[in-house]
Amino acid sequence: MVQSSVLGFPRMGALRDLKKANEAYWADKISQADLLAEGKRLRLAHWKIQKDTGVDIIPSNDFAFYDHILDHIQLFNAVPDRYTSQKLSPLDEYFAMGRGHQKGGVDVPSLEMVKWFDSNYHYVKPTLQDNQTFSLAKDPKPVREFLEAKEAGIQTRPVLVGPVTFLALGKADRGSSVDPISLIDKLVPVYVELLKALKAAGADSVQIDEPILVFDLKPEVKNAFKPAYEAIAALGSAGPAITIATYFGDIVHNFDVLPAFANLQGIHVDLARNPEQLEAVIKQLGPKQILSAGVVDGRNIWKNNFAKSIAVLQSAIKALGPDRVVVATSSSLLHTPHTLASEKKLPADVYEWFSFASEKVKEVAILAKAVTDAESVRAELDANAVALKSRTESTRTNDPKVKERQAQVTPEQHDRKSEFDTRYAQQKTHLSLPLFPTTTIGSFPQTSEIRVQRNKFTKGEISEQAYDDFIKKEIDLAIQIQDELGLDVYVHGEPERNDMVQYFGERLQGYVFTTHAWVQSYGSRCVRPPIIVGDISRPAPMTVKESKYAASVSKKPMKGMLTGPVTCLRWSFPRDDVHQSVQCQQLALALRDEVVDLEKNGIFVIQVDEPALREGLPLRKGAERDAYLKWAVDSFKLATAGVEDSTQIHSHFCYSEFQDFFHAIAALDADVLSIENSKSDAKLLKVFIDEAYPRHIGPGVYDIHSPRVPTEAEFKQRIQEMLEYLRPEQLWINPDCGLKTRKWDEVKGALTHMVNAAKYFREQY
Ligand code: GLN
Numbered sequence: 163m164v165q166s167s168v169l170g171f172p173r174m175g176a177l178r179d180l181k182k183a184n185e186a187y188w189a190d191k192i193s194q195a196d197l198l199a200e201g202k203r204l205r206l207a208h209w210k211i212q213k214d215t216g217v218d219i220i221p222s223n224d225f226a227f228y229d230h231i232l233d234h235i236q237l238f239n240a241v242p243d244r245y246t247s248q249k250l251s252p253l254d255e256y257f258a259m260g261r262g263h264q265k266g267g268v269d270v271p272s273l274e275m276v277k278w279f280d281s282n283y284h285y286v287k288p289t290l291q292d293n294q295t296f297s298l299a300k301d302p303k304p305v306r307e308f309l310e311a312k313e314a315g316i317q318t319r320p321v322l323v324g325p326v327t328f329l330a331l332g333k334a335d336r337g338s339s340v341d342p343i344s345l346i347d348k349l350v351p352v353y354v355e356l357l358k359a360l361k362a363a364g365a366d367s368v369q370i371d372e373p374i375l376v377f378d379l380k381p382e383v384k385n386a387f388k389p390a391y392e393a394i395a396a397l398g399s400a401g402p403a404i405t406i407a408t409y410f411g412d413i414v415h416n417f418d419v420l421p422a423f424a425n426l427q428g429i430h431v432d433l434a435r436n437p438e439q440l441e442a443v444i445k446q447l448g449p450k451q452i453l454s455a456g457v458v459d460g461r462n463i464w465k466n467n468f469a470k471s472i473a474v475l476q477s478a479i480k481a482l483g484p485d486r487v488v489v490a491t492s493s494s495l496l497h498t499p500h501t502l503a504s505e506k507k508l509p510a511d512v513y514e515w516f517s518f519a520s521e522k523v524k525e526v527a528i529l530a531k532a533v534t535d536a537e538s539v540r541a542e543l544d545a546n547a548v549a550l551k552s553r554t555e556s557t558r559t560n561d562p563k564v565k566e567r568q569a570q571v572t573p574e575q576h577d578r579k580s581e582f583d584t585r586y587a588q589q590k591t592h593l594s595l596p597l598f599p600t601t602t603i604g605s606f607p608q609t610s611e612i613r614v615q616r617n618k619f620t621k622g623e624i625s626e627q628a629y630d631d632f633i634k635k636e637i638d639l640a641i642q643i644q645d646e647l648g649l650d651v652y653v654h655g656e657p658e659r660n661d662m663v664q665y666f667g668e669r670l671q672g673y674v675f676t677t678h679a680w681v682q683s684y685g686s687r688c689v690r691p692p693i694i695v696g697d698i699s700r701p702a703p704m705t706v707k708e709s710k711y712a713a714s715v716s717k718k719p720m721k722g723m724l725t726g727p728v729t730c731l732r733w734s735f736p737r738d739d740v741h742q743s744v745q746c747q748q749l750a751l752a753l754r755d756e757v758v759d760l761e762k763n764g765i766f767v768i769q770v771d772e773p774a775l776r777e778g779l780p781l782r783k784g785a786e787r788d789a790y791l792k793w794a795v796d797s798f799k800l801a802t803a804g805v806e807d808s809t810q811i812h813s814h815f816c817y818s819e820f821q822d823f824f825h826a827i828a829a830l831d832a833d834v835l836s837i838e839n840s841k842s843d844a845k846l847l848k849v850f851i852d853e854a855y856p857r858h859i860g861p862g863v864y865d866i867h868s869p870r871v872p873t874e875a876e877f878k879q880r881i882q883e884m885l886e887y888l889r890p891e892q893l894w895i896n897p898d899c900g901l902k903t904r905k906w907d908e909v910k911g912a913l914t915h916m917v918n919a920a921k922y923f924r925e926q927y
């Protein structure tokens with residue numbers, strides 16, 4: 163019999179319950195016991211959803227209060243001394259590592275947090291010491307939660323992050339130089355002990371995640387698998403049966419690692435993203451090994467294509483027999499919202515196209531039945547076919563005008579009229595820019611007053627006229643403050659924007675929005691990405707009204723502010739029926755019209771933000787990455803190249819690791835780049851000299867995440883350092899990113915010092 167399996171379930175609950183409970187605990191509004199009870203309630207509720215749906219293999223230990231890698235740091239007693247020495251309760255020590263702790267005389271910053279593969283989820287990086295030891299925590303969480311489910315009558319399969327992935331994702335702590343993977347022999351005995359304890363508690367099987375297998379691996383990392391998994395397999399019947407799970411890519415390039423798993427029960431592969439690896443993986447399996455076939459996509463919100471999945475499953479069953487195939491989600495469902503049932507405002511036609519976590523759980527259960535006895539789920543299969551057909555044929559999905567326009571895109575449309583030198587000569591006179599021009603990245607403080615008015619407007623409590631008047635007043639204020647500060651290129655402050663992607667999505671054809679479809683980004687932070695459902699076009703200008711008004715009341719050049727095509731794509735749920743490059747080009751064409759309209763309306767500096775450009779980079783070097791870089795860069799260029807030479811195009815990136823990505827950023831051909839830099843070594847800017855970068859750059863001179871107002875001397879020092887790597891006429895002076903999370907007095911204080919420092923250098927040259 164073909165079984166069904168879920169690799170992990172979202173933790174937040176239907177109404178972001180976990181976020182609320184965590185934040186209440188952090189604010190001392192509920193007790194530790196209350197928070198623990200809420201965690202238990204959520205776990206039980208999530209197991210029950212899966213059990214009631216008829217899923218055969220239900221995960222446990224997929225729950226985490228903050229992050230599952232952080233759970234493992236504590237599970238293996240790999241907590242740096244600066245936390246253990248505080249003698250906090252285990253839960254507070256855990257949160258201290260996740261988010262820092264500044265209370266009761268304790269002041270420790272958090273551990274580093276980074277993106278989980280190519281998703282928008284962030285994990286806490288294992289941070290290891292030269293003399294690192296590992297041991298199993300008392301009352302280990304995976305055992306505890308397994309027993310908790312068992313007590314509720316639900317047999318689960320605990321999920322662990324594998325030892326190789328845990329170490330390979332880690333780093334040496336400050337002051338240590340250990341290569342984390344060299345610690346494998348110290349870590350594996352703890353897994354062995356844990357697996358024994360799980361088996362003793364009644365866990366017959368365990369899922370061990372080794373997603374690191376989708377990367378290109380250094381030999382040291384590859385070689386770590388064999389000893390680790392031989393030790394684990396040696397447990398024999400003293401340990402549970404083990405399935406190794408991989409996701410977010412194919413594992414074909416790492417097949418030489420698979421013999422390490424020869425004595426384990428099975429392997430899970432992501433067939434939603436890489437269906438083409440199926441045949442090759444089947445050939446690699448041992449004679450009794452089970453294939454966990456990840457056909458239900460854990461990364462998007464689209465209804466599964468049952469016919470397609472059934473075909474994939476049947477080819478696996480044909481090769482392996484029904485007992486050796488499990489129908490599974492492609493990855494944990496952590497990256498999908500809780501349930502579609504909460505969405506009361508979606509248009510009826512599109513509602514049927516979606517499937518969130520709770521619905522995906524049903525899909526695996528239905529698919530498992532479908533490949534055994536299709537008649538038993540005939541109604542579900544038919545309904546699925548109807549929904550998919552309605553999506554394929556919908557006028558929302560297909561807009562012939564958009565397709566026609568895409569067919570007519572020419573290579574010339576991607577290039578500015580002239581080279582940078584010619585453009586800059588015109589811009590300089592047109593905009594009368596001084597040396598070391600000062601500017602900001604776009605947003606000014608989003609005060610509670612702004613949020614209140616926006617909410618009133620959304621709820622229909624105030625008229626459009628009243629709201630517009632309010633926004634105008636906010637723009638007036640932003641301009642008056644910029645006059646006082648003496649900045650050189652102004653922004654309107656973005657008071658009308660709720661979110662840098664949603665704002666544009668709401669003004670474009672081809673998008674829909676949800677009310678409850680939150681996805682965890684990190685800790686208690688959730689995002690609610692808009693959904694691209696069809697071909698994208700721009701029915702009317704999106705930002706011209708505000709920018710034009712702002713320019714009309716401003717005596718310095720006003721910078722128009724747009725979110726770039728790649729960022730709009732990456733921070734939305736994309737379609738799964740056309741390639742992302744096609745969607746990106748549609749966004750680019752819509753933005754191109756906006757850029758040209760801004761110019762026509764007297765906006766001659768236009769910033770197109772692409773903070774998500776880098777995160778879209780495919781995980782492995784090679785053809786897929788090269789192709790991404792080509793279409794991502796082309797989309798930006800298509801969006802921005804429609805203007806005259808005298809119009810200045812800016813772009814902005816909020817990450818400082820641009821060295822390995824330098825060529826892509828340079829290829830954008832933006833006249834001015836602003837990049838996050840204040841917390842990094844100015845030496846990173848050396849790449850601009852080494853590569854003889856000809857255009858202009860504003861490396862952020864202060865950290866906008868902190869309320870702290872840097873002194874004028876600090877700004878001068880920072881600019882001085884930058885001048886070692888950049889030519890004076892190349893350097894812009896600006897903060898790291900937008901100022902929407904700051905307070906006005908912080909902004910005024912910091913920008914006053916920033917402008918003074920710029921003036922000081924202007925006098926020197
Ligand atoms: N223009 C945006 C702002 O200032 C940029 C935000 C971002 O890069 N994340 O808010």
Ligand code: ZN
Pocket residue numbers: 603773814815816898899900
């Ligand atoms: Zn930014």
